[in-house]
Amino acid sequence: MFDFDMLGLAPALNDALKDAKFTQPTPIQNQAIPLALNGHDILGLAQTGTGKTLAFGLPLIDHLLAQPGKPAPKMAKSLILAPTRELVNQIADSLRNLTKNTRLRVATVVGGQSINKQIMFLSRGTDILVATPGRLIDLMDRRAVDLSSVKHLVLDEADQMLDMGFIHALRRIAPELGTPRQTMLFSATMPKQMEELSRAYLTNPQRVQVSPPGKAADKxxxxxxxxxxxxxxxxxxxxxxxxxxxxxxxxxxxxxxxxxxxxxxxxxxxxxxxxxxxxxxxxxxxxxxxxxxxxxxxxxxxxxxxxxxxxxxxxxxxxxxxxxxxxxxxxxxxxxxxxxxxxxxxxxxxxxxxxxxxxxxxxxxxxxxxxxGVMPEAIAPKKPARRQNNNRRGPKPQHSGAPKPGGQKRRRPRRAKAA
Structure with missing residues (x-):
């Protein structure tokens, strides 16, 4: 276990951590941050509440501070995707606290808010873009954002994004990102589809895991x-x-x-x-x-x-x-x-x-x-009722193929032979 000031982070980051009274990293931060600072792709498994935002946020900000120049209009240097508006806002608030004394800009893109204001903000460019996939695609369709300069991609709560059907949105977004890039994927569970996702978007990732999937926080x-x-x-x-x-x-x-x-x-x-x-x-x-x-x-x-x-x-x-x-x-x-x-x-x-x-x-x-209380007996799910045969006239008679009384079978007219 190390202290944050032992990582060699940018001075502005160390000052922000001290202001927030962060001294020692959590287990997921302890494992992920040194690997991410060295440029590795990260596959992180940890339940909520373990400090995943700093695990990807600190190395991301440190890398961006080392890059000269401001983002060009409509451009983003890094992208963080999250499944819900609440999580996007939470991540952005944490990152803004870390970047408040730096030149870095943090922008959020979520549904349910004015898209025109988001277009106006993005027109100036941003260093860190935190977004829900749906609204980001809306802005891409309007050509309000250019992702070709994104060299850092973070997928937070990736398992929930899969559950909510965002895999199709991710397939739309990923080809628009810059290459080569560093990708960090964080998830609380590891279903089979997550393995496929990591193989598709991560390159030789370093896997960090602080607790078995499905385990609640110890406290x-x-x-x-x-x-x-x-x-x-x-x-x-x-x-x-x-x-x-x-x-x-x-x-x-x-x-x-x-x-x-x-x-x-x-x-x-x-x-x-x-x-x-x-x-x-x-x-x-x-x-x-x-x-x-x-x-x-x-x-x-x-x-x-x-x-x-x-x-x-x-x-x-x-x-x-x-x-x-x-x-x-x-x-x-x-x-x-x-x-x-x-x-x-x-x-x-x-x-x-x-x-x-x-x-x-x-x-x-x-x-x-x-x-x-005492555990009650489980209620079995109701089975759909079988349809009853309400035909009181009995079974239909088999058709013999004979014409009905009073009628004759209709025959198709023969086509005239070509002359």
Whole structure:
């Protein structure tokens, strides 16, 4: 283990790290940064909350500071792709803190915001472009951005980008990038498709892994309450009332469910807000900002926020509904116990969710301690009912080929032979 000041980083970076009170790197930073500084492609595996942003951000900024000159109009020197708007903003905020006393410019490109403002900002060029794939392609189609000078590519939370179907967007973006380039890919899980992705876009990558995929952060205390669906609202209020001032992130499976749950909590006197896909980007940004500042202490979210909230003060994560994708459970509870702090993850499980719980525990190779209730019998999925034969006239008679009474078979007229 080394200190950041032992890496030989640019003085401006060392000063920024000291201002942020970063002294010792996390395990993923400890492994990845020296390799990235030496120019290697990186395949990094680590769960959320382990410091991946600095793992790729520090070597990226150090390389850019060593390059002379400003970016040309519409040009970007480096590109970071992330699957959600929240994660893009989180990454950009972290990088701006590191580059505030340098000449480097950081730009963000996400959907849900004015594309004309983004075009105007990009017209001056940028050193670091942080983007969601969809909006970036929109800007490429408008010829508002030129990626031919990009010599550093970062794919953050690459497994979620695959889950969200961004692989097609990546295939569209990659050929437009400059070569040769350094590519760093970071992911919390390593499905088979991720192996194929790494072979396609990385050159002789150095693999760094700090924990097995599917393993929760060590400082998260987990528990589960077996509670039927109608009793979940009262159980949630009971838990929230026990620590009214704590920052608590509550996960709901659906957008409608998240909004309904939030409105019910507000009606009962809780200081709550919600973020989900039906909210505008401005509404989501304001809710996260208020949550970060402690102006609200309960944030109800769908999985859109599972990897896009980096708030060290989150004390509790409550899985009001278990996720249908087991990996998302790990990402959700990774929103607490960040930056070396401790946190608590609480889950509710009804009879309809028992199979989801079993999949989660199989992924993590551990059983979640039971806080209350008894595991109910799993409810088997309903089988589609067979169609009944409502033909009361009995089976249709077989057709004999004879003409129907009163009619004759129609014959095609013969074509006249050519003269």
């Amino acid at each position: 998260v205390t987990q528990s589960i309450h077996f509670v039927e669906k109608p009793a979940k609202p009262s159980k949630l209020r009971e838990i929230l009332s026990a620590d009214m001032d704590a920052l608590t992130l509550v996960f709901s499976r659906t957008k409608h469910g998240a909004e309904k749950l939030m409105k019910g909590l507000v009606a009962d006197g809780f200081n709550a807000a919600s973020i989900h896909g039906n909210k505008s980007q401005g509404q989501r940004d304001r809710a996260i900002k208020a949550f970060r500042a402690g102006e609200i202490n309960v944030l109800v979210a769908t999985d859109v926020a599972a990897r896009g909230i980096d708030i060290p003060g989150v004390a509790y994560v409550i899985n009001y509904d278990l996720p249908e994708v087991p990996d998302n459970y790990v990402h959700r509870i990774g929103r607490t116990a960040r930056a070396g702090r401790e946190g608590e993850a609480i889950a509710f499980c009804s009879a309809e969710e028992v199979d989801l719980l079993r999949q989660i525990q199989k992924l993590m190779k551990t059983e979640i301690p039971v806080a209350s």
